[in-house]
Amino acid sequence: MVYDVVVVGAGPAGCVAARYAAEKGASTIIIDRKREIGKPVRCAEVVAGTLPSSFGMKNSSEWLVNEAHYFNFVSSKGRVVKIKTSPYVGYVLNRDAFEKELLWMAADQGAELLLGKTVTGIDSKGVVMGDETIETKTIIAADGVDSRIGRLAGIKTRGKLGVLGSCAQHTLVNIDVDPDCLEFYLGSKFAEGGYGWVFPKNKGEANVGVGILRPHSQGAYGVLEKFVRQKFPSGRSIRFLSGCVPSTLPPNECVSKNVVVIGDAARQVNPFTGAGIANAFVAGKIAGEIAGDVAVKGRPLTHLKEYDRLWKASLERKLKKSYKLRNRLLFSDRNIEMFCIFLNILPAFLIRRLAKRLHY
Ligand SMILES: Cc1cc2nc3c(=O)[nH]c(=O)nc-3n(C[C@H](O)[C@H](O)[C@H](O)COP(=O)(O)OP(=O)(O)OC[C@H]3O[C@@H](n4cnc5c(N)ncnc54)[C@H](O)[C@@H]3O)c2cc1C
Structure with a gap:
């Protein structure tokens, strides 16, 4: 089998990359070790409401389950900052259905899909899966946080x-949750060196989670159990999940010869919030279009280097700012209190600008 573009990983980054490579006319295949796309879900399921439509997705009740117009920041000392984010709305998703939609969009452009296959290596011809090889010009590595x-x-x-x-x-x-409000719990009372979140999916139902950056004697699970006991003692869990998010800056170079790395694999995740879907979309589109150009416009392989220039132009500044915020805020209760006081006195239009940034 020979393809112009092989995409490893059918998460948001891989599906978007495959879609745009195929749209350019490149023969494209996505390979994923999963047997069913989107499952198991490992996500708090929130994206900025502007994201899907800016990538041509039409809202559907299959994947869009709630729209929130407020953020709440709550500090260890109980300081609450409520921010109206309109016109920027937070979408709460059914992530598995959302990912399937992304895959269908890639398939609509002609991308093929190979499920249940693990890419075990790469060689001069293409990607290796045990004793099988798929030959290709370009490999897009969208293989997530544990990328190899x-x-x-x-x-x-x-x-x-x-x-x-x-x-x-x-x-x-x-x-008891307000479906119109996404809540962030900052500080050592909730999740030292990280934060807790409450993202309502429906009335009476929410994703309640924690993310921590420092080792904790009881791990993230122990921190979550304490957070849940504090906040929702009568809550009943209908799903539990755990996972890791990159919380660093991407490498300076994400291209080597014919390999382009995107999404979590390239650490293109907001290091403060841990949100990575929007950046995966942005990087996926850039990588897919460039790989498509190499395949169909006869551009040399060195053209792939353009990807590094373009993802940096779109994402690098924001990522660096978020990284600074992560370092200043997540490890200091004092700074969190100051941040909340600052938010309370900031004019509404600046708050909305900040909210938009944080959200991404
Ligand atoms: C608990 C949690 C909550 C989160 N909440 C949010 C949120 O609310 N909002 C947000 O924007 N982001 C959130 N994130 C981050 C977000 O999920 C990721 O940034 C996003 O999934 C990145 O997409 P990706 O396509 O790069 O990687 P992934 O979605 O991880 O996809 C990688 C794919 O590659 C496949 N794969 C890996 N290795 C191989 C291989 N060798 N061969 C074949 N296939 C392979 C995997 O099976 C997987 O399907 C959260 C993450 C976690 C862990």
């Missing part, structure tokens, strides 16, 4: 120790 493909190509995706956030989440029912 980038490293095999010599790209420094590993980063320093302690740069992975550890997360745990229950989807709770039988709880």
